[in-house]
Structure formats: C-alpha cells, structure tokens
Amino acid sequence: MERRNDTRHDAVHSHTEPPAEVVHDRRWAKDLRSAVQCSAALLVLLLLIDRGTGSLTAVRGALWAGLAVLLFLILFPPRVTAGEGWLASRGPLRERRVRTDLLVSVRCLDGVSQRLVLRDAFGHRVEINPQVLVNNPDLWHHLDEDAHRSATSGSLTCGQTALRRVSERIDRETARTVFKVSGLD
Structure with missing residues (x-):
C-alpha cells in the first residue's frame, strides 16, 4: 500500500502549536x-x-x-492543577487561580494542617497543602520553574525560604522512595 503525502494536511498542522501541558x-x-x-x-x-x-x-x-x-x-479535597504560568485550586464551590510567573509572595502556614499560600501581582491568592506538591512532581516542577522566573524578574519579594523548604521536603521524600524501591530502606 502506497503512503500518500497530503500537503494540505501537513500545512495545517505545521502552523499549529502543541497545546499547553496541564498537570x-x-x-x-x-x-x-x-x-x-x-x-x-x-x-x-x-x-x-x-x-x-x-x-x-x-x-x-x-x-x-x-x-x-x-x-x-x-x-472535599481541592483539585490542584497547573500549567505554564498558572496554578489553580478548585474547591466544591469555586476555583482560585494565581499567576505563578508573577508571584509576589509565598508563605508556609503551620498549624493543624500545613498550607502553602501563593499570591500573585494581581492580588489573587491560592492555598494548597504542600503534600500535594510532594505527591505530584509535575505540579512542583511547574510551580518551581515559574517561581524562579518570578524571582529573576524581581516580582517575588517574599517566599524564597518557604519554596526552599518545600523543595527540601520533596527531595527527602524522593530519596526515601528511591531507597525503598531499591531495597536500601
């Protein structure tokens, strides 16, 4: 069977960008x-x-x-999603969304349940459980990359310590998982 090269099909798909990844x-x-x-x-x-x-x-x-x-x-657990430049938390009644590439502060609230509070330059605010980031490396990757962008652009004025603590926690959990899987636990 001969394969046909349809130039119209190729032309249409060559100009389209792949959809942004949402995790x-x-x-x-x-x-x-x-x-x-x-x-x-x-x-x-x-x-x-x-x-x-x-x-x-x-x-x-x-x-x-x-x-x-x-x-x-x-x-009811909030559904946390992230894409390039944003992170959202959807509860039973509403969704909260922040621009992670324009973060101005990140705070860690300790208490009965730990919360990570993210604020962007537009005044939007999202609270998430840091364990969600530990359990989902893809979500953490999006947040970490965009937080670095915010820091280099100068918009992230408060929160480097909180992000570093979350990063260290994720690294510890990842190392524990590697040791457990490899039998070195």
Whole structure:
C-alpha cells in the first residue's frame, strides 16, 4: 500500500502549536472517594443507631443527611492543577487561580494542617497543602520553574525560604522512595 503525502494536511498542522501541558493532582480521585466513603459511613452509622433505638423519623434522617453533606464539604479535597504560568485550586464551590510567573509572595502556614499560600501581582491568592506538591512532581516542577522566573524578574519579594523548604521536603521524600524501591530502606 502506497503512503500518500497530503500537503494540505501537513500545512495545517505545521502552523499549529502543541497545546499547553496541564498537570493535575494524581491522588485527587482517591481523596475524593475517601471523602465520599467517610460521609456515607457516618450517615449509615447514624441512621442505624437511630433505627436501632427506634427514634428514626424523617426529620432526624434529614438532619443526619445534612450532617453527612457537611462532613463531605469539609473533607472535599481541592483539585490542584497547573500549567505554564498558572496554578489553580478548585474547591466544591469555586476555583482560585494565581499567576505563578508573577508571584509576589509565598508563605508556609503551620498549624493543624500545613498550607502553602501563593499570591500573585494581581492580588489573587491560592492555598494548597504542600503534600500535594510532594505527591505530584509535575505540579512542583511547574510551580518551581515559574517561581524562579518570578524571582529573576524581581516580582517575588517574599517566599524564597518557604519554596526552599518545600523543595527540601520533596527531595527527602524522593530519596526515601528511591531507597525503598531499591531495597536500601
């Protein structure tokens, strides 16, 4: 069979640029399933206890369902995505997005759960769990490259230390994984 060279087809595709790469949190679906399972388990447990005691009514069932929905909203994991020059975190109600190539500050908030707070030159703000970056090297790569661009352009005035800490944490986790996989653990 002879292969035909269609010049019109080649001309159309030679001028198009490849689509920009967008990376996602690979563990988001698993975290979402866990949130659904916890909420459903709470609902079933509360309904079974109420039914066992004989006090289950439609109002109490609706109350327990509302409590399970509230737990789901609290446990809902934000979906973190990144592309060239941006990072976004999508929660159950809205999406927050920052220009990572125009970052002005990066702060690490310690507490019950660690948060990395990113601010861009337009005043937009995103909070993410640093563990998301540890679990997703592609997300970290996008953020790190763009943060370096921000630093060299002079817009990133506060946050080099926080980024270095996240980088060191990612390096430690990567080394642990390499040692574990190679049997040197």
